Amino acid sequence: MKYVTTPIYYPNGDPHIGHAYTTILGDVLKRVANMNGEDTFYTTGVDEHGQKIQAAIEKSGLSEQEFLDNKADVFKSLFDSLDIQYDFFVRTTADKHIKVVQEFLQKIYESGYIVKKKYSGLYCEGCEMFKRESDLDEHGNCPDHQKKPIVVEEENYFFRLEPFRDWLVEHIKNNPEWIQPKYFATEILNMLKEPLEDLCISRPVSRVKMGVPLPFDDKYVTYIWFDALVNYVSSIYEKPNKDQLWANSVHLMGKDIIKPHCIYWPIMLKAMGLEPVHKVLVHGFLTGESGIKMSKSIGNVVDPVKVINTVGTDALRMFMSTNVSDRDIAVSERNITEFYQLMANNIGNLHMRSCKLLEKYKSNVVPDAKLTDEDSQLLTQISNSLSSALKSVTNFAEISALSNALLQACSEVNSYVSRKEPWSMAKRLPETQDELDSCLYTLMDSLRIIAIALYPIAPNTAKKILDTLQIDQADITVVNVVPAKLQAGVQIKEASILFPKLAVDSTEK
Ligand SMILES: [Zn+2]
Structure with a gap:
């Protein structure tokens, strides 16, 4: 609890x-x-x-x-x-x-x-409020009323x-x-x-x-x-x-x-x-770009509603989760949009290319594969890294670690695809059939593992991937972040684009 x-x-x-x-x-x-x-x-x-x-x-x-x-x-x-x-x-x-x-x-x-006693403070008559020294401008005036506060005494209760x-x-x-x-x-x-x-x-x-x-x-x-x-x-x-x-x-x-x-x-x-x-x-705090304090007069205030309308909820959630820190972090619509593009190239790309490969070579059916040692090791490695990240999330630094582990896992699987070239295997069939099946299974099972681990940070994206893989939401548990749990023979759905291209002018508005 x-x-x-x-x-x-x-x-x-x-x-x-x-x-x-x-x-x-x-x-x-x-x-x-x-x-x-x-x-x-x-x-x-x-x-x-x-x-x-x-x-x-x-x-x-x-x-x-x-x-x-x-x-x-x-x-x-x-x-x-x-x-x-x-x-x-x-x-x-x-x-x-x-x-x-x-x-x-x-x-x-x-x-x-709790005791009652006299309280004396700087009071702005315009604001009808007590002010701290730090609320005043360099001339000692209330910034809203350009007027010096007066000293007011009143009786109050104190703890x-x-x-x-x-x-x-x-x-x-x-x-x-x-x-x-x-x-x-x-x-x-x-x-x-x-x-x-x-x-x-x-x-x-x-x-x-x-x-x-x-x-x-x-x-x-x-x-x-x-x-x-x-x-x-x-x-x-x-x-x-x-x-x-x-x-x-x-x-x-x-x-x-x-x-x-x-x-x-x-x-x-x-x-x-x-x-x-x-x-x-x-x-820590969020600041505008280059660490400048957000303010309406500078025009660097980031409106969360506008961000959601541009890049959706998950990119903002994952941006915050990746960057959370005890130090101040710079936020602008531009760097959240850049992060969206990173997610598109990373998770979005992995999802789309894996599903396309399965469609092309297996008509969307997950093969019943005997995994090669290399493939088996890759699945073990990403599931170990993601399940241990998930098990240890109790503070902000660990949320950031989970988010980074996810980006890292996607990069690894993306470079695995480029290295293994399943399209070359497909040219040498039938002798490469086992190898190709193992590779395609590894891709789809990686997607499953990544999607489950992604769920707490980017729930919509995770659900879309799991839906493509025909995996029930009840299976979104840390226990399932283990290798080779994807059922062979399952017909997956056609993959939808997770991170559509943004309208060109969306970052300039
Ligand atoms: Zn005032």
């Missing part, structure tokens, strides 16, 4: 390529676990509270409910078109979630770790983190696999060298309406983390196997939110008497 979560996203704007990135990776983890015979529960969703949402609703002229329903649908529809098999879509305005947030707040308040600092340091040191890659655990340990400031967890209702009311003071709503992070517990709260899910929970995230997830959240859980999440997987 594995419980996989993405962060919940802010729906004040439309979903962007970064949302697609994390959510695709979660889906790959889920599918791999399923293929290994493990049950999964996968959640993603939206955080519908806070001042930015409130401002976006006011600007839209829609009712709160209409606005939030529309936005949830936009996110869901992106995830559907990315073939994300989420089991639960989080919405923080749901009553069940609010109830659990209030339970957290009340219990921790009663234990004395005391410092009493838990030593415990958290110990927890990280005793669980070296907790935060992956380890580099980020070191970063968290560095943050824990200094005493932890109290975390502000409230906003007055007079200023922020969109939030969960504090159960012990209705003049306040809770602010960001006590609401958003609790989704990981509220999403499984009513499930009978919630303890088992929690013991095998994996939080996925970008590196910008490791502090709340690896400091605030484990401390909140500890204060509730709960265990920290089992594993935290962290990836």
Whole structure:
């Protein structure tokens, strides 16, 4: 049993390529676990509270409910078109979630770790929001209002983190696999060298309406983390196997939110008497080409919907899976299109040429072949490499390793065809009949093995190949990534083109 979560996203704007990135990776983890015979529960969703949402609703002229329903649908529809098999879509305005947030707040308040005190901050009257120094431009102005924020004092509730600092340091040191890659655990340990400031967890209702009311003071709503992070517990709260899910929970995230997830959240859980999440997987950012930050003004923002419309879902999924890293990766429509072409030359080419050869020399019937040693070795080699890659996927680096192993396997089989020249064997029949049969069987069985291993990353492409080979979807399991399982005598279907040529102007739009 594995419980996989993405962060919940802010729906004040439309979903962007970064949302697609994390959510695709979660889906790959889920599918791999399923293929290994493990049950999964996968959640993603939206955080519908806070001042930015409130401002976006006011600007839209829609009712709160209409606005939030529309936005949830936009996110869901992106995830559907990315073939994300989420089991639960989080919405923080749901009553069940609010109830659990209030339970957290009340219990921790009663234990004395929540205190009320004066808060002073930089407040932009235009945005009606507190700003951090880092939100301001070089003149100290709000970039949206070209105005200096004023210092505002207000009373708020704070969560005391410092009493838990030593415990958290110990927890990280005793669980070296907790935060992956380890580099980020070191970063968290560095943050824990200094005493932890109290975390502000409230906003007055007079200023922020969109939030969960504090159960012990209705003049306040809770602010960001006590609401958003609790989704990981509220999403499984009513499930009978919630303890088992929690013991095998994996939080996925970008590196910008490791502090709340690896400091605030484990401390909140500890204060509730709960265990920290089992594993935290962290990836870097997506940037525009040449590592330049994506921004509308530069015009290098990659729209996931446009990418899907151009190259389809699988090329984007495989691009992300191959390139995922703790470092920042550059993304543009151009390099995703190039990746699509690579997949066409690699997987697409292997599929088409293998099926064409079988059609030409065996009328599409898989031969009953006695494999040569060389052919048998090739099948053993690719199935070993792919099945061990599939069995070891527990983090982002291993997703990338699986993706690269797939590209590598296709290259090997493609060069095998070029080297063996089955068309030359066909000229020397009948004495080459056994050799030709062995070669054709090897090609078709390689395709089967590759398609099964491809499924978690590029499910549509995998299903198309398996459908051509007349293989049932129930056979998409790691157990079947073994050599020579393709049934002889099967009549395969006519192969369809997996990666059609793109319209010439599609990359220039
Ligand atoms: Zn402002």
